[in-house]
Amino acid sequence: MIICCSGVLCVPRRLGICFDGAMKNDPEHWLLSPAAMGRVDQAAARSGIWSFGLMEKAGQAVAAAALRLFPEALRFVVLCGPGNNGGDGYVAARALADAGAETAVFRLDDPARLKGDAATAFAVCPIATDALDSYEPRPGDAIIDAIFGAGLDRPVPEAVAAVIARVDGADLPVIAVDLPSGLDGRTGRVLGAAFKARHTVTFMARKPGHVLMPGRRLCGGLEVYDIGIPQRIVESEAGPGGLNSPAAWERLLPKPEAQTHKFLRGHLTVFSGPATATGAARLSAAAGLRAGAGLVTIASPRNALEANASQLTAVMLKPVDDHAALAAYLEDPRHSTFVLGPGFGVGAKARGFALALRDRRLVLDADGITSFRDDPSVLFAAFSSGETRLVLTPHEGEFARLFPDVADEKTLSKIDMALAAAARSHAVVVYKGPDTVIAAPDGRALVNTNAPPSLATAGSGDVLAGIIGGLLAQGMPAFEAAAAAVWHHGRAGSGAGRGLTAEGLINHIEL
Structure with a gap:
């Protein structure tokens, strides 16, 4: 059973999946x-x-x-x-x-x-x-x-x-x-x-x-x-699902060449919350930089500029307080990829900023997801045309806020639920947990199994959002970027050991 984008419950005979050839030919x-x-x-x-x-x-x-x-x-x-x-x-x-x-x-x-x-x-x-x-x-x-x-x-x-x-x-x-x-x-x-x-x-x-x-x-x-x-x-x-591994996405990982420069490696922008909630955005930004984005900017409210500036080195800082400032920032087409949600705050501002990015690549996480709990269809409609540009990264509670009927359908597996959510939202859905499922609107799905329990720590999800954003900024397709990010996030967690912190986790990201 699966829930279609129309909201109607239906029972297909069998869910199909279009794996990359390397995956389809590998029984593992x-x-x-x-x-x-x-x-x-x-x-x-x-x-x-x-x-x-x-x-x-x-x-x-x-x-x-x-x-x-x-x-x-x-x-x-x-x-x-x-x-x-x-x-x-x-x-x-x-x-x-x-x-x-x-x-x-x-x-x-x-x-x-x-x-x-x-x-x-x-x-x-x-x-x-x-x-x-x-x-x-x-x-x-x-x-x-x-x-x-x-x-x-x-x-x-x-x-x-x-x-x-x-x-x-x-x-x-x-x-x-x-x-x-x-x-x-x-x-x-x-x-x-x-x-x-x-x-x-x-x-x-x-x-x-x-x-x-x-x-x-x-x-x-x-x-x-x-x-x-x-x-x-x-x-x-x-x-309809397979195991997440490099075989699914490695050929699409960005590979810097001799003539590559920072502008060719893409520009990632991460939105900061207010002065009292800036750390999450910095974690995402640092992870995006570590994942290979050529330029990373934190778009910050003016009241948080000082708090952010005191902690940043390679990551740039730009004041973006309101919709007018965001519109001006978007006039530069090189500002193509964004992370919105970590520490940002829940409400109308998050919704407005996300909808303003409808023609860009967006990783919507945490507060950004929760901001659409009352009417998620507005978000889904905004990203419904063209290539898949939206990546949603909900944990179990956030998933239930966006897709309550899917979450309540007890006959569905986590793979089924992620696929139903991806089809409805026109987004890649990273349904987080110890068995994270990455699902695409076209029916592809991967289950990740390499994440250690130590990743269940504050800020870990912000790091994951940043890795996804960093890969998207370099032009990697949304599904493969999300799957690669989840796998490398798990590998970094294993490398960091049992006492990992989100800050230390970033140093173990190796793409």
């Missing part, structure tokens, strides 16, 4: 929904591939991971569900027993109800099974969770929730088959209760639930195992 960046993976399995079977052979490879891979990761385990406990995920578990249990490991199997449902490959896997598994609710953890157990996997779309049954609680209480290691049971593979949300895995083995491609929070946290280490389905079949179902 694909994300397949559980439904898409189901279509892959069906297509593989239609092509003549033996489906039980695929299950055999999957289960063997899980067993190999268990033996490799937990050689000290006294007993492997395989928890099997009623579908193909359970079938993978029965294969893994047989492989573990064949390797000489003590192995116990507990099943959720009557095995007589198993069908297809899962029934075959059960039939050839030599280990007697017990009911799932009879499992009592022992010290030295290592758990293989093969109950539901990625296809679950409803809260887990009480019997499963009880086992999850017992395993968690005993602090036993868990290997999840495909996805920890209790996680929604499409959204990454917990459906009542979910295992917290030390390691997850999935097959052919990641699912959104592996990278969206809290799913990413609950998956532990993630292993993507190739069970032999042709990549052309998997590729045909990839989308």
